[in-house]
Amino acid sequence: TVVDGIRVFELTAQEGTSELLPGVRTPTWGFNGDMLGPTLRASRGERVAVKVANALPEPTTVHWHGMHLPAAMDGGPHQMIEPGGTWRPEWTIDQPAATLWYHPHPHGSTEEHVYRGLAGFFLVEDGVPSGLPAEYGVDDVPVVVQDKRLDADGRLELDSDGNEVGLLGSTVLTNGVAGAMLDVTTELVRLRLLNGSTARVYDFALEDGRSFWHVATDGGLLPEPHETDHVRLSPGERAEIVVAMAPSSETTLVSRAPDLGDVAAPFAFGGNDTFPVLRLAAGASLRQSAPVPQRQAVEPGDAVDPDDAAVTRRFEVQDRSINGRTMDMDRIDETVHVGDTEIWEVTNLDRFPHNWHVHDVQFHVLDVDGAPPSPELAGRKDTVYLEPRRTYRLLMRFEDYADPDSPYMVHCHLLLHEDQGLMAQFVVT
Ligand code: C2O
Ligand code: CU
Structure with a gap:
């Protein structure tokens, strides 16, 4: 529904049961239902709000994964919703069309909350014709x-x-x-x-x-x-x-x-x-379907130029730590400045899998161990797999939403690792 020019969604995190295997009811959690949640859809330029209610027996949050939005609306571990409580983030959609999603982010319990079934899609549209199949649920x-x-x-x-x-x-x-x-x-x-x-x-x-x-x-x-x-x-x-x-x-x-x-x-x-x-x-x-277009237009405002990068940050991922430290809710690990283009150099020092997810921005993979990335990494990314012993250079620009008091998260999206502390906090000032 649209109220006073704001598209308002409602999500209630709740307990339920689902028939995952024939004839067996499995206790699960869902948004507005037994498991998973509704697909939210909004367009670039639109003002949106989500009324989130927590009907679970424990605190949770809802994070908009991949969304560019103010940190206080981000739904990270600082925006906890108590049982019986509500939270109403509001922001303007300001990014190209993309497949985003939402899920809980309570520090220490994210793996469990997502695993129990709390997740849904958030599809962003823009006015740019893609020429791709676009009838939701059909093609x-x-x-x-x-x-x-x-x-x-x-x-x-x-x-x-x-x-x-x-x-x-x-x-x-x-x-x-x-x-x-x-x-x-x-x-x-x-x-x-x-x-x-x-x-x-x-x-x-x-x-x-x-x-x-x-x-x-x-x-x-x-x-x-x-x-x-x-x-x-x-x-x-x-x-x-x-x-x-x-x-x-x-x-x-x-x-x-x-x-x-x-x-x-x-x-x-x-x-x-x-x-x-x-x-x-x-x-x-x-x-009949139209053929897949050979090129997609990038809006000039969405391009990021590596030559503009003035700051390079190094991140070493090892065991459950980033640069030797595990997550501390009371510590700001990095401060970035509005308007800056940065390169983040991320190395997985372990011999086991990690990945790397940055809130607020989409990044471009510049290179992997100095070599150009494979074609599937050529686009806008917010999460990238970190092969062991490799260094990924990521290019990103922090355009707006300065707020010294609300951090964004950066972490491994193997959620056990995140819960165990492979996460850091940055503010944009
Ligand atoms: Cu999908 Cu910080 O998470
Ligand atoms: Cu990890």
């Missing part, structure tokens, strides 16, 4: 992929069994459903893939090995669609892909064992790494 479909582990009674197991990366489940849910399938009615279908898992890295591919178009990363459209046969996503990352279907054909989007880089053997995730994610079944006659 433009959000797909959140999450792994769970269920005990004999059907309850979600939360124990990561001492696994350093966090919980790895053997049941993969797609939009909350095991064995998900999509009826395809158009020649091209756009899937907005979100890795909503707490620890698992996926490598998405079609079971027949066919190629598809990778058209967008976390923060929006790639400058040029990239034809590929797989896309790796670590927790929190998104990829939009466009799949071509022939009439009456079927294929399955699967996840295969990802290439995690130079990890030590115990972190290779073991054997059960290939999962069906989404079966695609095309009807006998398909509506």
Whole structure:
């Protein structure tokens, strides 16, 4: 609903139960329902507000992952909502069209709250015609992929069994459903893939090995669609892909064992790494789709010039620390200035997986160990997988929203690591 020119959404975090496996009710948490949450959609330039209510038995928060917005509206660990309490952030959408999402961020419990089912999509639109399939739920479909582990009674197991990366489940849910399938009615279908898992890295591919178009990363459209046969996503990352279907054909989007880089053997995730994610079944006659455009326009105001970078910051990720320190809610780790373009140089010193998520901004991966990034990292990103022993140089600009009192977070999105302290705070002044 739009009230006084503000688009108002309502979200209630609540307890429920879901039939994740046939005939078994599993206790889960959801927004406005038993599990996951509604897709929120708003356009660039629009003023939005969200009335968030917490009907859970414990405090939580709701963070708008990938959104450029004031830190006090960000829903990080400083914006806690007590049980029975409410919170009403309000901001103006000011970024290119992108597949964003929302999830809780209470420090120390983020893994558990997300794992229990609290997550939803936030789709940002802009006025720029993309030429891509865009009919929501028909040929433009959000797909959140999450792994769970269920005990004999059907309850979600939360124990990561001492696994350093966090919980790895053997049941993969797609939009909350095991064995998900999509009826395809158009020649091209756009899937907005979100890795909503707490620890698992996926490598998405079609079971027949066919190629598809990778058209967008976390923060929006790639400058040029990239034809590929797989896309790796670590927790929190998104990829939009466009799949071509022939009439009456079927294929399955699967996840295969990802290439995690130079990890030590115990972190290779073991054997059960290939999962069906989404079966695609095309009807006998398909509506014609426009071909995938070869280039996407970048609005001049959205471009960031590496030559403008005046500040370089170094971050070393090791075990649960950043530059030797673990998260302290009362310590500001970095101060950046409005208007500055910066390069953040991030190294994973471990031999196991981490990734790197920055609130407030979208960044560009300038290089990885000095070499140009692979094509799927060419676009706007807010989360990037950190292969062991590699250095990623990330370019970003802090445009506005100075607030010395409210920090933004930067952290590993393997949520166990985040909860255990692999997180730092920065303010924009
Ligand atoms: Cu998706 Cu700081 O989180
Ligand atoms: Cu990590």
